[in-house]
Amino acid sequence: AFGLSRVWNDDHYYAGMAAAGAANYADCIGAHYNEGIVGPNQTSGDPRDNYPTRYFSTMLNRAAAPFGGKPVCFTELGYLSPEGYSAAPAGFEWAQNTTVAQQAAWLAQVAMRASNSGRVRLLIVFNVDFTYYAADPQAGYAMIRPGGGCPACDALAQVAK
Numbered sequence: 266a267f268g269l270s271r272v273w274n275d276d277h278y279y280a281g282m283a284a285a286g287a288a289n290y291a292d293c294i295g296a297h298y299n300e301g302i303v304g305p306n307q308t309s310g311d312p313r314d315n316y317p318t319r320y321f322s323t324m325l326n327r328a329a330a331p332f333g334g335k336p337v338c339f340t341e342l343g344y345l346s347p348e349g350y351s352a353a354p355a356g357f358e359w360a361q362n363t364t365v366a367q368q369a370a371w372l373a374q375v376a377m378r379a380s381n382s383g384r385v386r387l388l389i390v391f392n393v394d395f396t397y398y399a400a401d402p403q404a405g406y407a408m409i410r411p412g413g414g415c416p417a418c419d420a421l422a423q424v425a426k
Contacts, residue, residue: 275318276327283331293338293386296328298375299406301344302363305375313359321375329384336386342375343391344368349411350398357402365416372408373420380424390417 273281279294287294298321303310305321317323328337345360346368347353353361372390379385391406398404408417 279328279331288332288335291332291335293336294328294332295340296324296337297341298324298339299341299343299345299391300359301371302360304367304371305378321378325379325382325384336384338387339379339385340387340389341391342388343406344371345402345405347402347405350402350405353405354400354402356400357405360405365410369408369416369420372417373424376421377424390421 282294298318300318301321302312303320308320308322309315311319313319317327325337329335344363344367345353345357346363346365347357347361348363348365353359376388379388390408392403393407394409395403395407404411408421409415
């Protein structure tokens with residue numbers, strides 16, 4: 266069995282990687298951001314708490330800080346919206362009130378913010394078209410929504426102009 270003494274939170278993991286010299290071998294530092302329920306320009310206001318991984322800017326800082334200017338690569342970034350599906354499953358209730366319109370707007374805002382930051386080398390949106398929605402509601406992160414619409418595609422297209 267895997268005991269809690271063997272689990273490192275991401276801030277400890279990043280510090281450990283930095284201490285081991287990972288910056289000497291990495292093109293960028295990998296990060297995930299997929300628990301947001303407020304816009305990417307906010308740094309407070311999450312009703313759960315103000316834990317740093319709740320906000321895009323503090324998550325970016327958390328990943329980048331130990332590596333002295335090395336860019337960050339978001340290999341999974343998304344906003345969960347149960348809209349169009351049943352209620353958010355157990356463990357994901359925090360996203361229950363996130364709408365598809367918010368998801369679309371926030372993805373566009375975070376893409377613009379990441380692009381303008383000079384600190385993000387890569388941003389992969391999680392995900393385009395997953396359909397599984399159960400214990401792990403991957404379809405709730407999908408840009409293509411039930412019925413085939415893609416509000417996030419439209420919002421991201423505006424950023425690309």
